[in-house]
Amino acid sequence: MFTSSLFAQYQKGFNCFIALLTTYKLEIIFMLKEAGQYDAKSLEQNIHKFWDEIDAYSKVREQRIKGPKFFFVDGPPYTTGRIHLGTAWNKIIKDSILRYRSMKGFNVLDRAGWDMHGLPIEVKVEGVLGFKSKKDIEKYGVENFVAKCKEFALSHRDEMTLQFQNLGVWLNWHDPYMTLRDEYIEAAWWTLKKAHEKKLLEKGLRVVNWCPRCETAIADSEVEYSEVSDPSVYIKFPVVGQENTFIVIWTTTPWTIPANIAVAVHPSFEYVKVRAVKNGKEEFLIVAQELLKNVLKQGRYQEHEILETILGEDLKIAYKAPLGHKVPKQNEFSHNVYLADFVTAENTGCVHIAPGHGIDDFELGMKHKLPIFCPVGPDGKYTEEAGQYKGMNVKEANKTIINDLTESGLMLASGKITHRYGNCWRCKTPIIYLATEQWFLRITDIKDKMLDEIKKVKWYPDWAGSARFADWVKGSRDWCISRQRYWGIPIPVWVCDFCGEVEVMGTMEELKSRSGVKELTDLHRPYVDNIHIKCSKCEQRMSRVPDVFDVWFDSAVASWATLNYPRDEKTIKEWWPADFITEGHDQTRGWFYSQMGASMVSFGKAPYKSVLMHGFTLDTEGKKMSKSLGNVVSPDEVINKLGAESLRLYVLSQNAPWDDLKFGWDEVGTVNRMLNILWNVYRFPLPYMILDNFNPVDVNEKLDSLPLRLEDKWILSRVQSLIKKVEVSMSEYNLHKATRPISEFILEDLSRWYIQLIRPRTWREANDPDKLAAYYTLYEVLVALTKVMAPFAPHISEEMYGNLVRNIHPDALQSVHMCNWQPAKEKFIDTELEKRMDIIREIVEASSNARQKLKRKLRWPVKRIVVSSKNEIVNEAVLSLESVLKEQTNAKKIVSLKTGETWDQLGVEVLPNHAALGPAFKKDAGKVIAELKTADGRAIKKSMLETGSFELKAGVITADMVTFKDLIPPAIASAVFSAGEVYVDTELTREIEAEGYSREVIRRIQDMRKELDLAVEEEIKATVEIKDDRVAVLVFEKKDFIAQEVRARSLEIGPEVEVEGDLVKDWDVEDVKMRIGIGR
């Protein structure tokens, strides 16, 4: 035992204690400790503190340094705001898988990552500084602005790190990769240089999504769609050479009409030329036949006449620019009709084409070498080229243009439409399409190779790659990587001011040596903006293009940037490509894609070997969680209410990882309850074990030498089977299938069954082998459980391990996470036994069902339980596990019938078959039926089975004339289970009544003990008055038994007892009045 001074030393520190141990050569000083109620929050905090103190994470990683390598790349969360449930789920998945891998002996590399550049942060900082446009930033100074952005990113990283750590997530938080670091920037630069070398980098005019407020191109992924009201106008373009004839187009962006160059029609649609009359005035219109009705209705024409039908491909006409009088430049272009497959049978079937303002338009323009006319500037205002509209904001110009067209009589109809339109996801400004000069990666050139690489990657689930990702890549276009902003990785492209030669700087060193700049401490803007180099072709000055990278390009290089490549050329050879990544399905077009693209450019192969695609977190309704809907649940809220462990197991077990997760508090609560039960299971035996000086260091030998009961062997088998199940599920990253069986094991096998079975054994005071067998078995099971749970529930398993293992073994590993994954011990697995026990449990359930039918409480023993079976295994089960069955059903006797045998105590009711009896016996049928009612059913049934007939007084009946039904005696109830039926005989005997009433008395005294808050071992004096003489005598016979159960040093029972004590209560037991008093 501990001496108090030793104990104090223990408190001071583990190491100190070890020292003492060695000095004094003490043994068996390590002991289990009792545990209080489950308090998730303080338990988790203590574990976090413990991990910090011993630097558990680093030790675990160091410990496996010789193991097979497992390279994991963390998809970097963007450092803005706080983490949400989806991010939490994401990191919990990562943590569980990496903990599992680590226990399996892998040398895991897992730097946490942070995505810290880009427009979202710029917009936030602009908000804080009250800026409205890029001019404000220029005025404030790019240097100051970038400093603010950096500060913002770093402070948010710190906040978010804490939140992830609160979830118990282990990644390398000490040395995360950050996109704002110079070595990271170099990885991006190096990649672009590679692209340039492979001729995959291209500068070109393209139509891009443009935010007129942010004055930059934005990625498709940065466009957020919402319902808005826009003009819906039908415009008549005057056809050249045909008097009073118009081709009719429809648009929601009248502001693009000044940039109109062409009209597109579908080659295989039928078009009509029609004479249409409105208010007596006639004109000729060209539209798709299918849509004629719509156009006539829109234009309120009263009558019409189809003059001609033309196939789209034959429609060769030219038209006059509708706004030529306002936009002089328009008159320099020729306007014609072209064919395009993207034309749909909607509105008019003729599509207005402005190659400067639409993606399809642009491509059609390129195909036919049309002018890419774009009279709109970066600020969303018309330029000089727009003639009279110059200086006008395009969105505001809609009205003016509609008026102008109406005035010139070209407006066929003008209305409003509500449709989805793209906005800048950060500042909510409606985007416009602009043809601008941008830098591109020619993804279209390497698409086929990418599709081949996708097939080499292992996708979980398979369709994430074969269907979803492949489909996205097939449809992908060249990647616009340039942004006209400030906070990002500067594009390392230098262009010769004189000859236009392009060069890409791959590293800081290269830039320094080419430019002669000695001091360069930061690779951001504005520090690299004014560095010039000498053109290697013409020796003139080269200047950097002012753009920064699309932020998706940052994370795209993560798999080598996290290995500090190209600065460190050695590490990448040992680790790359990544063994595993996992992100949500939104990242199909995001990180899965951007990484694949960048890696194809750099290395010509996929940067990852396997990908787990997970789902999204939705609210209870299945709707997206969003601030505007007010349905956001934060991980912090869940942790505060129910603990991180509950959240972890909830998100892991609720769904298949790839399905979306509908968050529900009730379900998290259920997980929490399960953990509470686990905790109770764990702490329940501790006081007994401690009292008995139980020391399980020799658990392995003891399990071999002690007389284990079948139930002990059963739970040992169950826990080993559980380990196997978890392994199989984890091999396919089926986290739900790994975690659900753990919960089931805890609830069903451990709590509801094994603990109930061994209870009486633990109360036994003698130190007998039977009790020890239960202790050792439970100990073994709990320790195995801590290891199998550790990847998923790292806190509670660490706590249990600390007590069960570290408090016992002086040389134990410090953390459960340092332990190796313990493969299933085959010698314990006995599937036959597991099957038998299943049957016993079914029988117990059925018998409790039967008891309920006759309202007989479990406290009252029953005379016997009879089991009828459909197959042999039931008999084997009942025979081998009879003691378990007897105890759990509280039966005096178990009778097992042979398979197929009916119980001889059952009566048989003979049901006459009138249809057969009538014709056979005619008017004597009545007599036969009357006789059957009182006849010996059993005899008739037996005879029918043996001879097929039976002789009654009234005549001989045959088998077809009767059917049989079992008759259950009144004191017997039955219930069926999957492989048979159970009969519970509740007939009362004197002994059963005595025991039943005694247990009623015991229960009430225990209840009163609790009310008085007595200690378990405290003795009492008890007096029991039972007015009913007969019951009083019955109970009196069990006086010693009762006294022992309630720890009474004196006990009086009788009809005339004077009841006294600290607490006196009246009870009504099954209509028998009792008055009980107890006192110290």
Next chain:
RNA sequence: GGGCCCGUAGCUUAGCCAGGUGGAGCGCUCGGCUGAUAACCGAGAGGUCUUGCGUUCAAAUCGCAACGGGCCCA
């Protein structure tokens, strides 16, 4: 409009790949237990398996279509 995924009891879900009487948990109702006790256990009720068509002796399961939800794209 397109691609992928999902749609089973009031709620959350298993079963679907390999077709043959739909299993759980929560909640609800009733009961039990009282040396895990601000715990625990049992029973019961509750399902047109989103809808329609098809394949088949047989469909929650396979096919087609529609409807609803999610992500992504246009």
